[in-house]
Amino acid sequence: MNSSLGLNDYQLLASRSDRTRNKGNGFDLPVLGLVGEVGSLLSEVKKRQRDFAAIVGYKQTVLEELGDTLWYLAIIADHADIKLATLAGGGHGSDLAFSALQPQHTLPMNTPSAQFEKTLLRLTAATGELASTVDTSHGDKSLLQTRLAGVLNRLVQVANESDVLLEEAARANLQKTEDRWPQERVYPPLFDQDFPPDEQLPRTLEIDIYEREASNDKRYVLQSCRGLFIGDRLTDNIMEPDDYRFHDVFHYAYAAVLGWSPVTRALLKRKRKSKVRVDEGEDGGRAIQVEEGLATYVFGVAKEFEFFADQKPGDLSLTLLKNVRQFAKGYEVNASPLWLWEDAILQGNHAFRYLRDNRRGRIKLDVEKRSLSIEELPQ
Structure with a gap:
């Protein structure tokens, strides 16, 4: 992998595919998106518990859902003019590498553990607190930053317990958004260009x-x-x-x-x-x-x-x-x-x-x- 991606660098790149700005009421659209992605993550774990066959593609799905959740979190912070690295304890104006959030590797997770379920529920609760903050205190930037930091902290815990590197999820998310909403449209070669x-x-x-x-x-x-x-x-x-x-x-x-x-x-x-x-x-x-x-x-x-x-x-x-x-x-x-x-x-x-x-x-x-x-x- 290339040198570690910075949180602020990711936020800047993610914001290029933001289609929620100036739509809806303030932060409502990206917050709804964040709630939806956390719900999808919970749903995936529930399916994995219910049906062992759901193991196929499970980790890839978790990776994608974590990346999407991170994207919405970065966009909400961007709308509030808050740097993503600040939420992780980075100094004012300085960036922080994703690798600093997960300095130790974890063992592969074969099945969702009871601890993982609890962490997901805590992430859900933190997301709910963020939603209530946005709903009642649009102008309280300090409270909003605290709630955003709480969501990011839980997201790192979820990544640790699901054996996923948040940086890997972030890179995959950027690749997906570029695939869908590219900065520059470059046509791929025609499939038959080398044929008679x-x-x-x-x-x-x-x-x-x-x-x-x-x-x-x-x-x-x-x-x-x-x-x-x-x-x-x-x-x-x-x-x-x-x-x-x-x-x-x-x-x-x-x-x-x-x-x-x-x-x-x-x-x-x-x-x-x-x-x-x-x-x-x-x-x-x-x-x-x-x-x-x-x-x-x-x-x-x-x-x-x-x-x-x-x-x-x-x-x-x-x-x-x-x-x-x-x-x-x-x-x-x-x-x-x-x-x-x-x-x-x-x-x-x-x-x-x-x-x-x-x-x-x-x-x-x-x-x-x-x-x-x-x-x-x-x-």
Whole structure:
């Protein structure tokens, strides 16, 4: 590991991903977040006690929950203009290394101990005291600092008893927030950049999508590219119509923004056959099923939120994006950052809303610019 991270350095880096400032009433939003994270930590321990199978991924989950808890604590202190190191007893204006908080290593914890449960409850109590302070004494900075210090002290105890280094949790938290809300957006290399041109996704492409009515009064969607029909006639395939027949636009968004879409490769006959393992493993039937399942999952969530009509980059649920990436685990696209997944989802839903309202449109893909747009399709 690099030289020990300082508490104040962490607080400064954490504040870059703060989306709670100037929202809500004073400290209310980050305090609610802190209470929620401590509750999640308690819930994880309860599951571990109830079900031994929950041991899988337990320590990683605790590491993440501790990191999130620390993030909210740092943000509350930042809003109050209090340095995080000050809460740990650091001198005025000076930083304090995370390593100074846990100078001794602890033995691995195989199961949550009774002492660990008590420490978690004390952390919960300290968080409750902080919440009551914020609720009743917004202007009492001295009392707020005391309560914040109490939470940090309990958090260090929890980290010790769960065999987690708080610095490791802090670094993992910074990595996660950068994955979601980066300071600079740098597009990763395209997955097919080293393949022959005829096996690459087309770098620019136009696809016409429009609805037709059959003789049985059923509506279906047709697609054409360069004058040729592609794909099948699509219907909603559900009891209550929801315009899912336009859903291929999501696959095109994945292709344009992520540079990944086994479905689009199959439609355009752009599978990477020069490498058998890639052809079968990344572009084959199973990968296509994964993408179709992913598109269905996101569609179901988006439908509950008017297909993200009011969402901007940075607004989508972190949980949704993590679930989406987990869905594609084992495939090359799993390496794509969360912010890029969000771009693909938002651009795809923008195009879907246009098609839902107009019943026809011309999709334009620009893979180099990671862009999918839609415009009016001439009659």
